[in-house]
Amino acid sequence: MKLWLVIARKDLLQAVHNRYFIGVLIFSLLISAGLSIFEFDLPTSEENVLQQVDFQTLMFSLAAFSPFALISAFVVPMMMVEEKEWQTIRFLLVSPASIVDVIAGKTFAGIVFCLATSGIGIIFSGEAASGLSVGSLAVLALGSVLFTGVGLLSTSFCRTSLQANTWAGIPLIVLFFGLIGELLPRGSELTELAKFIPAHSASVLLRMSLNGSLNMEELAIDAIYLAAWIAAIYSLTIWSYRHTVHD
Amino acid sequence: MLAVETQKLSRSFGELRAVQQLDLAIEKGEIFGFLGSNGAGKTTTISMLTGQLGASAGVARVMGLDVSIDSKALSHMIGVVFEYPNLYLRLTAYQNLHFAAQLYDVPSARIDVLLERMGLTDRAHDRVNEFSSGMKQKLLIARALVHQPSVLFLDEPTSGLDPSFARGIRELVKSLREDGTTVFLTTHYMDEAEQLCDRVAFIEQGEIVLQGAPKDLKRAFGMPLVKVELKDGNAATLSLEIEEDRRQLAVWSESNNLLSIHSQEASLEDVFVEAVGKPIEA
Structure with a gap:
């Protein structure tokens, strides 16, 4: 078995016995299910920005990606910080596993948490979920890689659970800001800023795939943008852990 | 071929010279004691010999492998028992060993052998956070032996243990010599080193001040x-x-x-x- 799979399997096994992880996963599931089933009665007016977007797919996108953000902020960093706190990372690094295997293992476990939680959550969304295509699933998979990477990177300098929990809120806020960018007034500086956050690209791609409005040009721009962010985040993560795990 | 060999091995942290010009030559099957006060450079030396920490200068070889070059091959040659009980506390003893066995690609049958040898068979499926310090230490040693390493690094293996567990660990270390395993032991318990070690080296402020067989040293100085x-x-x-x-x-x-x-x-x-x-x- 590949070493990163061995590490991922161990992390998934540990999660079963971790009440904190289970709590976060249940909370994420409730958020996702709640966003999926909630029906909004939108006031109709020309100024209402909510009328200018496909609200149903936007809520679906939020329902799908919210667990990703919570897991990337509260579960993924803890998987790595606990290795440092308990010094088990030292055992891993004298074993045949490399730091890349460790990060890949954590990423795989993070992706499983994201997709499982989000998957159960969006079952509640009924009609919207029926629009899921292979493209949508690919976007969700890509999104889970992105969010997990953000979680690993954002707390790479932390040595304790307390530090990780303190810092975890920052990526959470940034990622949510990217997800809800469409709800902000069009043309405002904040809306333009939100477009630079890769979570926004993931959200746009998912909604386009749900609407069946995915054209190759838009797909290429957002997918390349997202892939570039993922590559940068993981490169930085590997660099960062290589320089911090021996401290 | 020597089991462990260093030439002018040094490591600095900024201005602090943690290890200076270390020359060691440890034969296969030897129990070598590395003795010194806390902060003398023992753990830094182990970290360099096990590939966890790069050297600032000098060369270190374990079983003929340059530790700075082939870390993957080195990992199969060495086992490390850390001073801190760095086990996965939410997993059982069996799951901890199974994880190690998978990392080293060792058949699961080896786990039962080790649990039996450490006297942990009855507690194999208990979670490690319910274990006493002595049991955790035994499990740490079992984990380090899962792939039958040629050289075992033991960092303060009996520190903080009650006398009966400490005696058990010492017996275990002695039995490793019979298996032909080379043991690199750091401790600040002199009587332990005297009982176990074929040779010892004293390290102080990162430098070896004296080394030799305990009997010879006692004769020379007493x-x-x-x-x-x-x-x-x-x-x-x-x-x-x-x-x-x-x-x-x-x-x-x-x-x-x-x-x-x-x-x-x-x-x-x-x-x-x-x-x-x-x-x-x-």
């Missing part, structure tokens, strides 16, 4: 004294190197006046104090 108690209630301390004292001892022996004779040779701790200039600090 006086061959005996304390004699006599049946008439008197007592005396005699040197076996002084002709007059030897004659007196013979007289008491022939007159059947000896009650007891106690060897007063230097302990390893005395040798350490003599060599380093201060007692070992735990």
Whole structure:
């Protein structure tokens, strides 16, 4: 078995016995299910920005990606910080596993948490979920890689659970800001800023795939943008852990 | 080929010279004690020899492998028992060993052998956070032996353990010698080193100040004294190197006046104090 799979399997096994992880996963599931089933009665007016977007797919996108953000902020960093706190990372690094295997293992476990939680959550969304295509699933998979990477990177300098929990809120806020960018007034500086956050690209791609409005040009721009962010985040993560795990 | 060999191995952290110009040559199957106070450079040396930390200068080889070049091959040659019980506390003893066995691509059957050897078979499926310090230490050793390494690094293996568990760990280390495993042991317990080690090295402020077999060091640094108690209630301390004292001892022996004779040779701790200039600090 590949070493990163061995590490991922161990992390998934540990999660079963971790009440904190289970709590976060249940909370994420409730958020996702709640966003999926909630029906909004939108006031109709020309100024209402909510009328200018496909609200149903936007809520679906939020329902799908919210667990990703919570897991990337509260579960993924803890998987790595606990290795440092308990010094088990030292055992891993004298074993045949490399730091890349460790990060890949954590990423795989993070992706499983994201997709499982989000998957159960969006079952509640009924009609919207029926629009899921292979493209949508690919976007969700890509999104889970992105969010997990953000979680690993954002707390790479932390040595304790307390530090990780303190810092975890920052990526959470940034990622949510990217997800809800469409709800902000069009043309405002904040809306333009939100477009630079890769979570926004993931959200746009998912909604386009749900609407069946995915054209190759838009797909290429957002997918390349997202892939570039993922590559940068993981490169930085590997660099960062290589320089911090021996401290 | 030597099991462990270093030449001018050094490591600095900024201005601090943690290890300086370390020369070691450890034979296969030897139990080598690396003794020193806390902060003397023991753990830094282990970290370099196990590939966890790069050296600032010098060369280190384990089983002929340059530790700075082939870390993957090195990982199969060495086992490390860390000073801190770095186990996965939410997993069971079996799951911890199974994880290690998978990392080293070792068949699961090896886990049962190790659990049996460590006396942990009955607790195999209990979570590690319910274990005592001694049981955790045994599990750490089992994990380090899962892939049958040629060289085992033990960092303070009996620190903080109660005497019965400490004795058990020492017996285990002795049995490793019979298996042909080379043991690199760091400790600040001198009596432990005396019991276990074929050779020891004293490290102080990152430098080796003395190394050799415990018997040779004690002989070189100690006086061959005996304390004699006599049946008439008197007592005396005699040197076996002084002709007059030897004659007196013979007289008491022939007159059947000896009650007891106690060897007063230097302990390893005395040798350490003599060599380093201060007692070992735990």
